[in-house]
Amino acid sequence: MRPAVDQVALATLRTVPELPEVESVRRQLAPELxxxxxxxxxxxxxxxxxxxxxxxxxxxxxxxxxxxxxxxxxxxxxxxxxxxxxxxxxxxxxxxxxxxxxxxxxxxxxxxxxxxxxxxxxxxxxxxxxxxxxxxxxxxxxxxxxxxxxxxxxxxxxxVLGPEPLSPDFDPERFAAQLARTRAPVKARLLDQRLVAGVGNIYADESLWRARIHPASRRVGRSRALALHAAVRDVLAAAVEREGTTFRDYQLVNGASGRYLSELDVYGRGGLECRRCTATLRRIVLAQRGTTYCPSCQRI
Ligand SMILES: [Zn+2]
Structure with missing residues:
Protein backbone atom coordinates (compact mmCIF):
# COMPACT_ATOMS: atom_id res chain seq x y z
CA MET A 1 0.00 0.00 0.00
CA ARG A 2 1.18 3.48 -0.79
CA PRO A 3 0.68 5.61 2.31
CA ALA A 4 0.04 8.76 0.23
CA VAL A 5 -3.16 7.24 -1.15
CA ASP A 6 -4.31 6.42 2.37
CA GLN A 7 -3.70 9.93 3.61
CA VAL A 8 -5.69 11.58 0.84
CA ALA A 9 -8.55 9.13 1.15
CA LEU A 10 -8.76 9.46 4.91
CA ALA A 11 -8.88 13.24 4.65
CA THR A 12 -11.84 12.88 2.30
CA LEU A 13 -13.53 10.24 4.40
CA ARG A 14 -13.54 12.37 7.46
CA THR A 15 -15.77 15.04 5.98
CA VAL A 16 -18.95 13.64 4.45
CA PRO A 17 -21.52 11.77 6.53
CA GLU A 18 -23.74 9.32 4.66
CA LEU A 19 -26.70 7.24 5.83
CA PRO A 20 -24.78 4.92 8.19
CA GLU A 21 -23.06 7.82 9.92
CA VAL A 22 -26.32 9.78 10.26
CA GLU A 23 -28.02 6.66 11.64
CA SER A 24 -25.21 6.39 14.17
CA VAL A 25 -25.77 10.01 15.20
CA ARG A 26 -29.49 9.31 15.51
CA ARG A 27 -28.92 6.31 17.76
CA GLN A 28 -26.59 8.30 19.98
CA LEU A 29 -28.87 11.31 20.26
CA ALA A 30 -32.27 9.61 20.59
CA PRO A 31 -31.98 8.56 24.27
CA GLU A 32 -30.51 11.94 25.18
CA LEU A 33 -33.00 14.19 23.41
CA VAL A 160 -38.85 14.03 -3.17
CA LEU A 161 -36.70 11.59 -1.22
CA GLY A 162 -36.90 7.96 -2.39
CA PRO A 163 -37.50 4.91 -0.18
CA GLU A 164 -35.32 4.04 2.80
CA PRO A 165 -32.80 1.47 1.54
CA LEU A 166 -33.02 -0.73 4.63
CA SER A 167 -36.84 -0.75 4.80
CA PRO A 168 -39.30 -2.94 2.88
CA ASP A 169 -40.31 0.21 0.95
CA PHE A 170 -37.14 -0.20 -1.11
CA ASP A 171 -38.66 -2.62 -3.59
CA PRO A 172 -36.25 -4.47 -5.94
CA GLU A 173 -38.63 -4.68 -8.92
CA ARG A 174 -39.61 -1.02 -8.70
CA PHE A 175 -35.95 -0.05 -8.42
CA ALA A 176 -35.16 -2.09 -11.55
CA ALA A 177 -38.07 -0.57 -13.48
CA GLN A 178 -37.02 2.97 -12.51
CA LEU A 179 -33.41 2.35 -13.52
CA ALA A 180 -34.55 0.95 -16.87
CA ARG A 181 -36.44 4.17 -17.63
CA THR A 182 -33.35 6.38 -17.56
CA ARG A 183 -30.20 6.79 -19.64
CA ALA A 184 -28.28 8.80 -17.05
CA PRO A 185 -25.09 7.21 -15.64
CA VAL A 186 -26.14 4.77 -12.94
CA LYS A 187 -23.96 6.42 -10.31
CA ALA A 188 -25.65 9.78 -10.86
CA ARG A 189 -29.02 8.07 -10.36
CA LEU A 190 -27.89 6.55 -7.08
CA LEU A 191 -26.66 9.93 -5.84
CA ASP A 192 -29.77 11.95 -6.69
CA GLN A 193 -31.75 10.50 -3.72
CA ARG A 194 -35.00 9.91 -5.62
CA LEU A 195 -34.45 6.22 -6.46
CA VAL A 196 -33.21 5.47 -2.99
CA ALA A 197 -32.52 7.69 0.02
CA GLY A 198 -29.22 8.25 1.77
CA VAL A 199 -26.63 6.87 -0.69
CA GLY A 200 -23.66 9.22 -1.07
CA ASN A 201 -20.40 9.05 -2.94
CA ILE A 202 -18.66 6.42 -0.86
CA TYR A 203 -21.46 3.87 -0.65
CA ALA A 204 -22.45 4.41 -4.30
CA ASP A 205 -18.92 3.36 -5.37
CA GLU A 206 -18.94 0.44 -2.96
CA SER A 207 -22.36 -0.81 -4.12
CA LEU A 208 -21.50 -0.57 -7.82
CA TRP A 209 -18.26 -2.48 -7.26
CA ARG A 210 -20.06 -5.19 -5.37
CA ALA A 211 -22.69 -5.50 -8.13
CA ARG A 212 -19.93 -5.44 -10.82
CA ILE A 213 -21.51 -2.48 -12.61
CA HIS A 214 -19.44 0.31 -14.17
CA PRO A 215 -20.44 3.62 -12.52
CA ALA A 216 -20.88 5.31 -15.94
CA SER A 217 -23.18 2.57 -17.26
CA ARG A 218 -26.35 3.96 -18.85
CA ARG A 219 -28.02 0.62 -19.42
CA VAL A 220 -28.71 -1.45 -16.35
CA GLY A 221 -31.01 -4.36 -17.13
CA ARG A 222 -33.25 -6.14 -14.66
CA SER A 223 -30.79 -8.76 -13.37
CA ARG A 224 -28.02 -6.21 -12.86
CA ALA A 225 -30.47 -3.80 -11.22
CA LEU A 226 -31.54 -6.52 -8.78
CA ALA A 227 -27.88 -7.21 -8.00
CA LEU A 228 -27.35 -3.50 -7.39
CA HIS A 229 -30.42 -3.32 -5.14
CA ALA A 230 -29.01 -6.15 -3.02
CA ALA A 231 -25.55 -4.55 -2.99
CA VAL A 232 -26.89 -1.18 -1.79
CA ARG A 233 -28.68 -2.95 1.05
CA ASP A 234 -25.72 -5.13 2.02
CA VAL A 235 -23.18 -2.31 1.92
CA LEU A 236 -25.34 0.05 3.98
CA ALA A 237 -26.44 -2.60 6.46
CA ALA A 238 -22.82 -3.60 7.08
CA ALA A 239 -21.80 0.03 7.54
CA VAL A 240 -24.67 0.72 9.97
CA GLU A 241 -23.61 -2.36 11.94
CA ARG A 242 -19.99 -1.21 11.99
CA GLU A 243 -20.95 2.28 13.15
CA GLY A 244 -22.90 0.69 15.97
CA THR A 245 -19.84 -1.15 17.21
CA THR A 246 -17.33 1.67 16.90
CA PHE A 247 -19.26 4.39 18.70
CA ARG A 248 -17.02 6.85 20.51
CA ASP A 249 -18.56 10.06 21.82
CA TYR A 250 -20.55 13.07 20.75
CA GLN A 251 -17.50 15.11 19.91
CA LEU A 252 -16.87 12.71 17.04
CA VAL A 253 -20.45 12.69 15.83
CA ASN A 254 -19.60 14.07 12.41
CA GLY A 255 -19.10 11.16 10.06
CA ALA A 256 -15.55 10.57 11.18
CA SER A 257 -16.47 7.92 13.68
CA GLY A 258 -16.20 4.29 12.74
CA ARG A 259 -15.24 4.59 9.11
CA TYR A 260 -11.84 3.44 7.96
CA LEU A 261 -10.30 2.91 4.57
CA SER A 262 -9.53 -0.72 5.35
CA GLU A 263 -13.26 -1.48 5.47
CA LEU A 264 -13.93 -0.13 1.98
CA ASP A 265 -13.32 -2.11 -1.21
CA VAL A 266 -12.96 0.68 -3.79
CA TYR A 267 -13.57 4.18 -2.46
CA GLY A 268 -10.26 5.89 -1.76
CA ARG A 269 -8.31 2.96 -3.27
CA GLY A 270 -7.60 4.35 -6.77
CA GLY A 271 -4.26 3.00 -8.04
CA LEU A 272 -4.43 -0.03 -5.73
CA GLU A 273 -5.32 -3.61 -6.59
CA CYS A 274 -8.93 -4.73 -6.99
CA ARG A 275 -9.63 -7.16 -4.15
CA ARG A 276 -11.64 -9.37 -6.51
CA CYS A 277 -9.58 -9.56 -9.71
CA THR A 278 -6.25 -7.78 -8.85
CA ALA A 279 -6.58 -5.27 -11.74
CA THR A 280 -5.55 -1.70 -10.86
CA LEU A 281 -8.51 0.38 -9.61
CA ARG A 282 -9.10 3.57 -11.57
CA ARG A 283 -10.25 6.96 -10.31
CA ILE A 284 -12.30 9.25 -12.57
CA VAL A 285 -14.65 12.20 -12.08
CA LEU A 286 -18.29 11.35 -12.74
CA ALA A 287 -21.31 13.51 -11.95
CA GLN A 288 -18.79 16.00 -10.50
CA ARG A 289 -17.70 13.44 -7.93
CA GLY A 290 -14.49 11.48 -7.51
CA THR A 291 -15.33 7.92 -8.52
CA THR A 292 -13.26 4.77 -8.09
CA TYR A 293 -14.01 1.53 -9.92
CA CYS A 294 -12.39 -1.59 -11.35
CA PRO A 295 -11.99 -1.32 -15.15
CA SER A 296 -11.73 -5.09 -15.36
CA CYS A 297 -14.61 -6.53 -13.33
CA GLN A 298 -17.16 -3.68 -13.46
CA ARG A 299 -18.93 -3.78 -16.82
CA ILE A 300 -20.41 -0.82 -18.69
ZN1 LIG B 1 -11.74 -6.08 -10.36
Missing amino acids: TGRRVVEVWWDPHPHARISGLEQAAGQVIRSVGRRGKFLLCPLDGPGFAGGIGASGARDAGLELVLHLGMTGALRLVDATEPTGAHERVGFDLDDGRRLAFNDPRRFGRASVVVAGRYLPDIPTLA
Whole structure:
Protein backbone atom coordinates (compact mmCIF):
# COMPACT_ATOMS: atom_id res chain seq x y z
CA MET A 1 0.00 0.00 0.00
CA ARG A 2 1.18 3.48 -0.79
CA PRO A 3 0.68 5.61 2.31
CA ALA A 4 0.04 8.76 0.23
CA VAL A 5 -3.16 7.24 -1.15
CA ASP A 6 -4.31 6.42 2.37
CA GLN A 7 -3.70 9.93 3.61
CA VAL A 8 -5.69 11.58 0.84
CA ALA A 9 -8.55 9.13 1.15
CA LEU A 10 -8.76 9.46 4.91
CA ALA A 11 -8.88 13.24 4.65
CA THR A 12 -11.84 12.88 2.30
CA LEU A 13 -13.53 10.24 4.40
CA ARG A 14 -13.54 12.37 7.46
CA THR A 15 -15.77 15.04 5.98
CA VAL A 16 -18.95 13.64 4.45
CA PRO A 17 -21.52 11.77 6.53
CA GLU A 18 -23.74 9.32 4.66
CA LEU A 19 -26.70 7.24 5.83
CA PRO A 20 -24.78 4.92 8.19
CA GLU A 21 -23.06 7.82 9.92
CA VAL A 22 -26.32 9.78 10.26
CA GLU A 23 -28.02 6.66 11.64
CA SER A 24 -25.21 6.39 14.17
CA VAL A 25 -25.77 10.01 15.20
CA ARG A 26 -29.49 9.31 15.51
CA ARG A 27 -28.92 6.31 17.76
CA GLN A 28 -26.59 8.30 19.98
CA LEU A 29 -28.87 11.31 20.26
CA ALA A 30 -32.27 9.61 20.59
CA PRO A 31 -31.98 8.56 24.27
CA GLU A 32 -30.51 11.94 25.18
CA LEU A 33 -33.00 14.19 23.41
CA THR A 34 -36.30 12.31 23.63
CA GLY A 35 -38.61 14.06 26.09
CA ARG A 36 -36.34 17.10 26.50
CA ARG A 37 -37.86 20.57 26.24
CA VAL A 38 -36.12 23.22 24.15
CA VAL A 39 -35.80 26.25 26.42
CA GLU A 40 -34.13 28.64 24.04
CA VAL A 41 -32.65 28.61 20.53
CA TRP A 42 -29.76 30.60 19.14
CA TRP A 43 -28.73 30.61 15.49
CA ASP A 44 -26.24 32.15 13.11
CA PRO A 45 -27.80 34.97 11.07
CA HIS A 46 -25.36 34.48 8.18
CA PRO A 47 -27.18 34.88 4.81
CA HIS A 48 -25.74 31.60 3.47
CA ALA A 49 -26.84 29.58 6.48
CA ARG A 50 -29.56 27.06 5.60
CA ILE A 51 -31.65 27.86 8.63
CA SER A 52 -35.39 28.50 8.83
CA GLY A 53 -38.26 28.56 11.31
CA LEU A 54 -36.08 27.90 14.37
CA GLU A 55 -37.85 30.55 16.44
CA GLN A 56 -40.75 28.04 16.64
CA ALA A 57 -38.63 25.48 18.51
CA ALA A 58 -38.55 27.34 21.82
CA GLY A 59 -40.91 25.73 24.34
CA GLN A 60 -41.33 22.57 22.27
CA VAL A 61 -40.66 19.06 23.56
CA ILE A 62 -38.64 16.68 21.36
CA ARG A 63 -40.86 13.63 20.95
CA SER A 64 -38.32 11.38 19.19
CA VAL A 65 -35.29 11.41 16.92
CA GLY A 66 -35.92 9.78 13.54
CA ARG A 67 -34.12 9.66 10.22
CA ARG A 68 -34.96 9.78 6.50
CA GLY A 69 -31.98 9.34 4.20
CA LYS A 70 -29.35 11.70 5.56
CA PHE A 71 -31.89 13.91 7.37
CA LEU A 72 -32.57 13.77 11.10
CA LEU A 73 -36.25 14.36 11.86
CA CYS A 74 -37.46 15.30 15.34
CA PRO A 75 -41.23 15.64 15.82
CA LEU A 76 -42.02 18.35 18.38
CA ASP A 77 -44.87 18.78 20.85
CA GLY A 78 -45.88 22.32 21.68
CA PRO A 79 -46.85 23.46 25.21
CA GLY A 80 -50.55 23.17 24.39
CA PHE A 81 -50.34 20.09 22.22
CA ALA A 82 -53.38 17.92 23.01
CA GLY A 83 -52.71 14.70 21.19
CA GLY A 84 -53.20 15.72 17.61
CA ILE A 85 -56.72 17.11 17.22
CA GLY A 86 -56.81 20.89 16.82
CA ALA A 87 -59.64 23.26 17.80
CA SER A 88 -61.09 23.01 14.30
CA GLY A 89 -61.34 19.23 14.64
CA ALA A 90 -58.72 18.85 11.92
CA ARG A 91 -55.68 16.70 12.55
CA ASP A 92 -52.93 18.91 13.93
CA ALA A 93 -49.67 17.82 12.35
CA GLY A 94 -47.52 19.62 14.92
CA LEU A 95 -44.02 20.81 14.14
CA GLU A 96 -40.87 18.99 13.16
CA LEU A 97 -37.21 19.87 13.54
CA VAL A 98 -35.18 18.87 10.47
CA LEU A 99 -31.38 18.65 10.66
CA HIS A 100 -28.91 17.78 7.90
CA LEU A 101 -25.17 17.59 8.59
CA GLY A 102 -24.22 18.61 5.03
CA MET A 103 -20.53 18.01 4.37
CA THR A 104 -18.93 19.16 7.58
CA GLY A 105 -21.72 19.34 10.16
CA ALA A 106 -21.39 17.83 13.63
CA LEU A 107 -23.77 17.68 16.58
CA ARG A 108 -22.51 17.85 20.14
CA LEU A 109 -24.21 17.83 23.49
CA VAL A 110 -22.40 20.25 25.76
CA ASP A 111 -23.01 21.98 29.07
CA ALA A 112 -25.22 25.01 28.35
CA THR A 113 -22.66 27.28 30.02
CA GLU A 114 -19.93 26.27 27.55
CA PRO A 115 -19.09 29.22 25.25
CA THR A 116 -20.39 29.12 21.68
CA GLY A 117 -17.87 27.41 19.36
CA ALA A 118 -16.24 29.24 16.43
CA HIS A 119 -18.24 27.19 13.91
CA GLU A 120 -21.40 26.77 15.96
CA ARG A 121 -24.37 27.72 13.77
CA VAL A 122 -27.25 26.68 16.00
CA GLY A 123 -27.57 26.06 19.74
CA PHE A 124 -30.62 24.48 21.38
CA ASP A 125 -30.65 25.06 25.15
CA LEU A 126 -32.40 22.09 26.77
CA ASP A 127 -34.29 21.81 30.06
CA ASP A 128 -31.59 19.54 31.55
CA GLY A 129 -28.91 22.24 31.47
CA ARG A 130 -27.26 21.02 28.30
CA ARG A 131 -27.07 22.49 24.82
CA LEU A 132 -27.37 20.67 21.51
CA ALA A 133 -24.73 22.48 19.45
CA PHE A 134 -24.69 22.25 15.67
CA ASN A 135 -21.20 23.00 14.37
CA ASP A 136 -20.80 23.44 10.64
CA PRO A 137 -17.64 25.14 9.34
CA ARG A 138 -18.73 25.19 5.69
CA ARG A 139 -22.43 25.94 6.23
CA PHE A 140 -23.69 23.19 3.88
CA GLY A 141 -25.81 21.72 6.65
CA ARG A 142 -29.41 22.59 7.47
CA ALA A 143 -31.55 23.29 10.51
CA SER A 144 -35.26 24.02 10.01
CA VAL A 145 -38.52 23.80 11.89
CA VAL A 146 -41.46 23.02 9.60
CA VAL A 147 -45.03 21.78 9.91
CA ALA A 148 -44.50 18.02 10.21
CA GLY A 149 -44.19 16.41 6.80
CA ARG A 150 -44.50 19.69 4.90
CA TYR A 151 -41.07 20.06 3.30
CA LEU A 152 -41.85 22.42 0.43
CA PRO A 153 -40.64 25.02 -0.33
CA ASP A 154 -37.82 25.01 2.26
CA ILE A 155 -36.41 21.48 1.85
CA PRO A 156 -37.16 20.22 -1.68
CA THR A 157 -34.65 17.32 -1.47
CA LEU A 158 -36.52 15.87 1.49
CA ALA A 159 -39.87 16.31 -0.26
CA VAL A 160 -38.85 14.03 -3.17
CA LEU A 161 -36.70 11.59 -1.22
CA GLY A 162 -36.90 7.96 -2.39
CA PRO A 163 -37.50 4.91 -0.18
CA GLU A 164 -35.32 4.04 2.80
CA PRO A 165 -32.80 1.47 1.54
CA LEU A 166 -33.02 -0.73 4.63
CA SER A 167 -36.84 -0.75 4.80
CA PRO A 168 -39.30 -2.94 2.88
CA ASP A 169 -40.31 0.21 0.95
CA PHE A 170 -37.14 -0.20 -1.11
CA ASP A 171 -38.66 -2.62 -3.59
CA PRO A 172 -36.25 -4.47 -5.94
CA GLU A 173 -38.63 -4.68 -8.92
CA ARG A 174 -39.61 -1.02 -8.70
CA PHE A 175 -35.95 -0.05 -8.42
CA ALA A 176 -35.16 -2.09 -11.55
CA ALA A 177 -38.07 -0.57 -13.48
CA GLN A 178 -37.02 2.97 -12.51
CA LEU A 179 -33.41 2.35 -13.52
CA ALA A 180 -34.55 0.95 -16.87
CA ARG A 181 -36.44 4.17 -17.63
CA THR A 182 -33.35 6.38 -17.56
CA ARG A 183 -30.20 6.79 -19.64
CA ALA A 184 -28.28 8.80 -17.05
CA PRO A 185 -25.09 7.21 -15.64
CA VAL A 186 -26.14 4.77 -12.94
CA LYS A 187 -23.96 6.42 -10.31
CA ALA A 188 -25.65 9.78 -10.86
CA ARG A 189 -29.02 8.07 -10.36
CA LEU A 190 -27.89 6.55 -7.08
CA LEU A 191 -26.66 9.93 -5.84
CA ASP A 192 -29.77 11.95 -6.69
CA GLN A 193 -31.75 10.50 -3.72
CA ARG A 194 -35.00 9.91 -5.62
CA LEU A 195 -34.45 6.22 -6.46
CA VAL A 196 -33.21 5.47 -2.99
CA ALA A 197 -32.52 7.69 0.02
CA GLY A 198 -29.22 8.25 1.77
CA VAL A 199 -26.63 6.87 -0.69
CA GLY A 200 -23.66 9.22 -1.07
CA ASN A 201 -20.40 9.05 -2.94
CA ILE A 202 -18.66 6.42 -0.86
CA TYR A 203 -21.46 3.87 -0.65
CA ALA A 204 -22.45 4.41 -4.30
CA ASP A 205 -18.92 3.36 -5.37
CA GLU A 206 -18.94 0.44 -2.96
CA SER A 207 -22.36 -0.81 -4.12
CA LEU A 208 -21.50 -0.57 -7.82
CA TRP A 209 -18.26 -2.48 -7.26
CA ARG A 210 -20.06 -5.19 -5.37
CA ALA A 211 -22.69 -5.50 -8.13
CA ARG A 212 -19.93 -5.44 -10.82
CA ILE A 213 -21.51 -2.48 -12.61
CA HIS A 214 -19.44 0.31 -14.17
CA PRO A 215 -20.44 3.62 -12.52
CA ALA A 216 -20.88 5.31 -15.94
CA SER A 217 -23.18 2.57 -17.26
CA ARG A 218 -26.35 3.96 -18.85
CA ARG A 219 -28.02 0.62 -19.42
CA VAL A 220 -28.71 -1.45 -16.35
CA GLY A 221 -31.01 -4.36 -17.13
CA ARG A 222 -33.25 -6.14 -14.66
CA SER A 223 -30.79 -8.76 -13.37
CA ARG A 224 -28.02 -6.21 -12.86
CA ALA A 225 -30.47 -3.80 -11.22
CA LEU A 226 -31.54 -6.52 -8.78
CA ALA A 227 -27.88 -7.21 -8.00
CA LEU A 228 -27.35 -3.50 -7.39
CA HIS A 229 -30.42 -3.32 -5.14
CA ALA A 230 -29.01 -6.15 -3.02
CA ALA A 231 -25.55 -4.55 -2.99
CA VAL A 232 -26.89 -1.18 -1.79
CA ARG A 233 -28.68 -2.95 1.05
CA ASP A 234 -25.72 -5.13 2.02
CA VAL A 235 -23.18 -2.31 1.92
CA LEU A 236 -25.34 0.05 3.98
CA ALA A 237 -26.44 -2.60 6.46
CA ALA A 238 -22.82 -3.60 7.08
CA ALA A 239 -21.80 0.03 7.54
CA VAL A 240 -24.67 0.72 9.97
CA GLU A 241 -23.61 -2.36 11.94
CA ARG A 242 -19.99 -1.21 11.99
CA GLU A 243 -20.95 2.28 13.15
CA GLY A 244 -22.90 0.69 15.97
CA THR A 245 -19.84 -1.15 17.21
CA THR A 246 -17.33 1.67 16.90
CA PHE A 247 -19.26 4.39 18.70
CA ARG A 248 -17.02 6.85 20.51
CA ASP A 249 -18.56 10.06 21.82
CA TYR A 250 -20.55 13.07 20.75
CA GLN A 251 -17.50 15.11 19.91
CA LEU A 252 -16.87 12.71 17.04
CA VAL A 253 -20.45 12.69 15.83
CA ASN A 254 -19.60 14.07 12.41
CA GLY A 255 -19.10 11.16 10.06
CA ALA A 256 -15.55 10.57 11.18
CA SER A 257 -16.47 7.92 13.68
CA GLY A 258 -16.20 4.29 12.74
CA ARG A 259 -15.24 4.59 9.11
CA TYR A 260 -11.84 3.44 7.96
CA LEU A 261 -10.30 2.91 4.57
CA SER A 262 -9.53 -0.72 5.35
CA GLU A 263 -13.26 -1.48 5.47
CA LEU A 264 -13.93 -0.13 1.98
CA ASP A 265 -13.32 -2.11 -1.21
CA VAL A 266 -12.96 0.68 -3.79
CA TYR A 267 -13.57 4.18 -2.46
CA GLY A 268 -10.26 5.89 -1.76
CA ARG A 269 -8.31 2.96 -3.27
CA GLY A 270 -7.60 4.35 -6.77
CA GLY A 271 -4.26 3.00 -8.04
CA LEU A 272 -4.43 -0.03 -5.73
CA GLU A 273 -5.32 -3.61 -6.59
CA CYS A 274 -8.93 -4.73 -6.99
CA ARG A 275 -9.63 -7.16 -4.15
CA ARG A 276 -11.64 -9.37 -6.51
CA CYS A 277 -9.58 -9.56 -9.71
CA THR A 278 -6.25 -7.78 -8.85
CA ALA A 279 -6.58 -5.27 -11.74
CA THR A 280 -5.55 -1.70 -10.86
CA LEU A 281 -8.51 0.38 -9.61
CA ARG A 282 -9.10 3.57 -11.57
CA ARG A 283 -10.25 6.96 -10.31
CA ILE A 284 -12.30 9.25 -12.57
CA VAL A 285 -14.65 12.20 -12.08
CA LEU A 286 -18.29 11.35 -12.74
CA ALA A 287 -21.31 13.51 -11.95
CA GLN A 288 -18.79 16.00 -10.50
CA ARG A 289 -17.70 13.44 -7.93
CA GLY A 290 -14.49 11.48 -7.51
CA THR A 291 -15.33 7.92 -8.52
CA THR A 292 -13.26 4.77 -8.09
CA TYR A 293 -14.01 1.53 -9.92
CA CYS A 294 -12.39 -1.59 -11.35
CA PRO A 295 -11.99 -1.32 -15.15
CA SER A 296 -11.73 -5.09 -15.36
CA CYS A 297 -14.61 -6.53 -13.33
CA GLN A 298 -17.16 -3.68 -13.46
CA ARG A 299 -18.93 -3.78 -16.82
CA ILE A 300 -20.41 -0.82 -18.69
ZN1 LIG B 1 -11.74 -6.08 -10.36
